[in-house]
């Protein structure tokens with residue numbers, strides 16, 4: 001198992017946001033966590049990345065306990081996080097943003113290769129690389145956010161609501177890229193409110209409701225599940 | 236009285252004073268940018284730099300450059316140490332806790348200086364080569380003025396290259412904009428913060444030499460006034476922004492000199508009040524300062 005989350009409980013002061021959730025991601029998988037707003041999806045990813053500290057539970061990566069490592073140590077081990085709401089550095093150029101994604105890497109040649117790789121995935125970024133990131137459109141900013149996260153050459157990529165707030169055509173583009181990444185062997189843990197699209201592309205899925213995993217299984221099975229259809233797929 | 240040479244002379248004075256304010260403001264601004272900390276102890280590092288410079292001038296035969304450079308290095312280290320001991324344990328605590336801590340650090344440095352060296356002002360005697368008056372056309376200035384301005388500009392160019400061309404420098408700008416995203420990118424923020432303190436403190440030490448040379452004497456509380464003025468300069472420029480700190484520093488330097496130089500002498504006692512009036516005016520028009528960038532930070 002590449003990434004294992006076991007019995008994770010996370011609190012914001014006295015409010016419990018995660019109530020002992022467990023999930024696994026295997027190498028090469030595209031796993032999704034679906035759930036409505038406030039279910040605890042972002043909290044889950046931020047805890048895996050070391051930004052939030054759990055009160056109980058463990059997070060293992062490649063068999064090693066990483067629960068209390070600093071965020072930069074976690075990135076170094078191979079977990080990269082593309083945060084909700086993009087959070088690109090608007091005052092830095094596109095190229096500088098990408099370089100920040102590769103911050104800990106000293107292998108210049110490989111970094112150069114990966115720069116070429118992400119600009120191939122998102123050709124628009126190549127055209128805009130000298131521009132300040134703040135001048136990009138919303139869709140372009142999302143692409144930059146994903147590309148920046150890929151620049152650490154992660155073993156697993158955490159994607160938090162990459163389609164949020166994008167026009168339908170751009171949503172399709174983003175999901176196409178996610179499938180492309182998967183085909184290239186990048187392991188992805190995708191968090192989405194857009195359950196329809198997420199279940200369509202994922203191998204396996206977890207349904208998160210108010211801090212608890214309600215259902216889990218192959219994505220296609222969940223997409224046919226009556227409860228899921230009712231709650232997340234509009235009937 | 237307001238002849239061309241006189242105006243030119245005032246411009247030179249403004250440039251000199253502005254250089255000092257800019258150097259001190261940069262340190263306040265980069266630390267604030269990343270930590271949201273108004274570092275009240277910053278001016279005291281300027282004072283430590285001045286004492287170290289005096290010690291080197293009096294007790295060693297080192298070249299003059301060393302009396303500027305060595306205090307910069309040492310005070311840079313002191314800044315890193317202060318961050319490590321006083322501010323880092325408060326990471327994640329409310330901003331007001333850090334603010335109060337910085338006041339405490341300020342008292343510790345001031346009182347530590349008094350206890351080890353006494354509160355008596357000491358003459359800061361410059362070497363002869365810096366006192367010499369130069370003449371350039373109609374304006375005259377001391378070599379110290381020229382060296383101060385040149386050094387300040389040189390250091391600011393270096394800093395600009397650092398934050399635009401190096402990995403850690405770019406990361407410093409990234410941290411100032413969004414600390415959480417910077418952590419998610421694998422940036423070791425403690426390392427970046429240490430760099431920010433080292434650079435800011437070293438610049439304050441350089442300014443300490445210039446300030447001490449300008450006024451000819453030093454004492455343990457001498458950091459307060461330039462610290463305060465530099466804070467005003469940083470806010471005018473847009474605190475958190477490096478170009479803003481430079482702009483604010485020079486604007487304030489010029490404004491202060493012109494206030495003293497062109498208004499009736501009876502008013503010159505009000506120069507500090509004038510500085511704050513200027514601050515209020517700028518903030519009325521641009522509440523976040525002239526060159527403020529980015530949005531307010533969440534979490």
Ligand SMILES: Nc1ncnc2c1ncn2[C@@H]1O[C@H](COP(=O)(O)OP(=O)(O)O)[C@@H](O)[C@H]1O
Pocket residue numbers: 012015017035036037038039040041042043044
């Ligand atoms: N910074 C915070 N402080 C307090 N409560 C929070 C904070 N962030 C999230 N929460 C709460 O935790 C729960 C889970 O939030 P979140 O993980 O953001 O959900 P999701 O990403 O699934 O929309 C929600 O009830 C939310 O209100």
Ligand SMILES: [Mg+2]
Pocket residue numbers: 041042043084161
């Ligand atoms: Mg969320």
